[in-house]
Amino acid sequence: MDRAIIVGLDGSPESRAAAEWAAREAQLRILPLKLVHVWELVSEPLVQAPMLGGETHQHWSDEIPRESAEGLLLRHPGLVVTAEHVAGRPSEVLCEAAQAAELLVLGSRGLSGVGGFLVGSVGLAVVAHAECPVVLVRVGGQAADEHEKDPTGIPSAATRYRPVVLGLDLTTLDASMIDFAFDAAARRESVLRVVHAWGLPTYFDFYGEDADTEWCVEVSRKKATELTEALRAWRQKYPRVDVVEEVRWGGRAGHLIEESRDASLVVVGRRIRRHPFGMHIGPVTHAVLHHATAPVAVVAHD
Known part of the structure; x- marks a missing residue:
């Protein structure tokens, strides 16, 4: 079976x-x-x-x-x-x-x-x-909540699925997590939004608006290139999936929670730790579980 x-x-x-x-x-x-x-x-x-x-x-x-x-x-x-x-x-x-x-x-x-x-x-x-x-x-x-709004402005099961959102950390890429998100989007015939957020150095807290935003933009460009390269194999495997790549700076959990408002599913990861005690979930996944408004899939990975 x-x-x-x-x-x-x-x-x-x-x-x-x-x-x-x-x-x-x-x-x-x-x-x-x-x-x-x-x-x-x-x-x-x-x-x-x-x-x-x-x-x-x-x-x-x-x-x-x-x-x-x-x-x-x-x-x-x-x-x-x-x-x-x-x-x-x-x-x-x-x-x-x-x-x-x-x-x-x-x-x-x-x-x-x-x-x-x-x-x-x-x-x-x-x-x-x-x-x-x-x-x-x-x-x-409800089933309709996972779909786009119809011409009257009401979510309807007759319309297209809302996007699947994947929160991706480029430092801990895992194939099973990416494959899960692409597969979910393919089955729903929906857009896949891949969101990578990176944290600002602590000195930005002191400089505030005077922080070097040009430096942030340059880092984001480099990370956008890394993200595109990281997803290349899956774009080839799932050619019909419309992929939107987003690189942002700031708190990862906050961006994913915001994206969940217009998502049919949010996909996040959890590193496998086989110690029998404690809750090994991670702060980002923990926050998304408690505050996302869409269903959340947690994919365990090594």
Whole structure:
């Protein structure tokens, strides 16, 4: 059986939004979708409670993936969907499931009053340790949100996909991350915006507007040449993908968060560190996860 797209499901609006996104992605990739519902074992006092015992908890655990699978099949004809529920710690179960996944999808809650994500401890743990790409999907995101606006000014699933945005650090180029972004843009028939941002030297903080902007422009030109060269092989591999290259100075996270407002997907990286403790995500990826308004794909790389 082909590797599947796996979505972590707990019955919350966040996980249901992730399941819908994952279903659309599975159809784009022509892959099966697997729903994994993780439930933690009920403590002994709850098992003894007449309304919250083990049998009731087991019943809820059975119903959530079954009902979700039935709904997805109705809304996405032809999609192959399987579902299972597993007892254990959610982050551990999902990281184990990720070993056989093409893609792992999780939901995140939108920040009240502010566009973006609120990534919980489970999501952060999975992103930090899973070695397959992990996508965080904001609750409330609809299929139309991934598309350009129609003539009436409203996003529509009938229009073209919004751009895929790739945040690229030229000092740590990774083929799997670039390939993921190009492939995503090719499947969506969308523009791929590749953004490389570089930091200013600390002395610029002291000089402010008197800083040598000509020097900055010259550095940006050199980095633009490097970026074009770095993407040459992928432009040849994906000749139909319209690529827009952007080099900017300043904070990388801020530029990617800004770009996410008009994106269908933001792609960032995470260096693999196999130490069992700690959250090894990186400050830029961490910031983008919490504040981007589009789904975010985190691609782990060496």
